[in-house]
Amino acid sequence: MDPLVPDRMARRRHMKIFVLGGTGFIGYHAVLELLRRGHEVTVLALDLPDEGLLPDEVELQLADFDACTDDQVRELLDGHDGVVFAIGLDDRHVPPAPAYDAFHAANVVPAQRLFGLASEVGVRRGALCGSMFTYFDRIWPERELATHHPYVRARAAQAHAAIDAGSGMEVAVLELPYIFGSMPGRIPLWAPLIDYLRSPWPLFYTTGGTTMVSVARVAEAVAGAMEHNGASGCYPVGDVDMSWEQLLGTLGELVGKSKRVIAVPKPVLKPALWLYMVKTRLGGREHGLHPVRFMDVQTIETFFRDEDLAAAREALRFGSGGLEQAFRDTVHAALPSSAGPD
Numbered sequence: 001m002d003p004l005v006p007d008r009m010a011r012r013r014h015m016k017i018f019v020l021g022g023t024g025f026i027g028y029h030a031v032l033e034l035l036r037r038g039h040e041v042t043v044l045a046l047d048l049p050d051e052g053l054l055p056d057e058v059e060l061q062l063a064d065f066d067a068c069t070d071d072q073v074r075e076l077l078d079g080h081d082g083v084v085f086a087i088g089l090d091d092r093h094v095p096p097a098p099a100y101d102a103f104h105a106a107n108v109v110p111a112q113r114l115f116g117l118a119s120e121v122g123v124r125r126g127a128l129c130g131s132m133f134t135y136f137d138r139i140w141p142e143r144e145l146a147t148h149h150p151y152v153r154a155r156a157a158q159a160h161a162a163i164d165a166g167s168g169m170e171v172a173v174l175e176l177p178y179i180f181g182s183m184p185g186r187i188p189l190w191a192p193l194i195d196y197l198r199s200p201w202p203l204f205y206t207t208g209g210t211t212m213v214s215v216a217r218v219a220e221a222v223a224g225a226m227e228h229n230g231a232s233g234c235y236p237v238g239d240v241d242m243s244w245e246q247l248l249g250t251l252g253e254l255v256g257k258s259k260r261v262i263a264v265p266k267p268v269l270k271p272a273l274w275l276y277m278v279k280t281r282l283g284g285r286e287h288g289l290h291p292v293r294f295m296d297v298q299t300i301e302t303f304f305r306d307e308d309l310a311a312a313r314e315a316l317r318f319g320s321g322g323l324e325q326a327f328r329d330t331v332h333a334a335l336p337s338s339a340g341p342d
């Protein structure tokens with residue numbers, strides 16, 4: 001952790017924070033970090049994946065946010081200093097076509113509603129757990145990511161909607177990369193990759209790489225948005241840049257299956273991805289990330305620029321480190337209970 005963080009945290013004031021999605025992966029860790037810092041936390045979530053997941057001091061409401069009336073939400077938000085939006089549909093989902101409609105309904109509409117109602121009742125600060133793809137859409141306009149990928153277009157719309165609806169608030173949109181760690185009651189989204197690493201098959205993957213971060217650092221960024229952020233805007237939150245080969249090598253060692261990564265050339269991948277996309281479309285569904293066009297992103301280095309990450313770290317005051325432990329936690333949580341490293 002950044003050695004400056006503890007001193008800065010010592011000057012924080014007690015706050016009451018509302019977390020939408022506080023029993024999900026990011027929301028859960030954000031709740032724990034906020035409690036650790038002495039804040040009061042209210043959680044609204046759909047389900048409780050593990051009995052006793054949250055400490056007793058958390059005020060927990062299990063309900064569907066979309067089914068709550070505006071008056072009910074206003075009542076829940078009243079008296080809070082900050083709100084955290086930690087729900088949504090991620091890019092793994094392949095909804096019925098057109099995909100944008102599904103991602104807009106799940107990500108844009110509730111964010112706009114939450115921050116709009118929060119602003120009405122006087123909440124002063126907000127954090128939206130967003131996607132790194134809005135960052136790359138912003139710094140690489142020539143790639144037209146929002147144009148070609150419905151998921152990216154919806155995430156960009158979500159960021160703008162949250163900031164606009166939260167007028168009078170300081171809304172930090174956290175642009176989150178690949179996150180590692182675990183929590184009780186939920187299997188990490190990395191489980192299929194862990195299964196692939198443990199399989200007897202050769203390890204085929206693409207070239208390229210991206211930024212990684214532990215969920216503990218993300219939780220610090222959420223808390224920093226509540227305690228320190230002074231302006232609405234988008235903030236990349238990351239820690240370590242890794243190639244896919246480095247990531248697979250690290251995870252492979254943890255599962256006891258160190259293998260050489262065989263890089264598949266992009267020209268070989270694209271024809272297969274065209275067929276996969278056509279099959280999906282014939283089934284009435286559409287990917288949020290255009291499979292063929294996304295290979296142009298998957299096979300390059302999607303790293304946050306140092307100066308942008310430094311500015312975000314200064315604004316939100318999140319630390320660094322802990323990724324190795326997060327990798328271990330991810331692997332342990334993804335393995336079947338009867339399994340261990342081979």
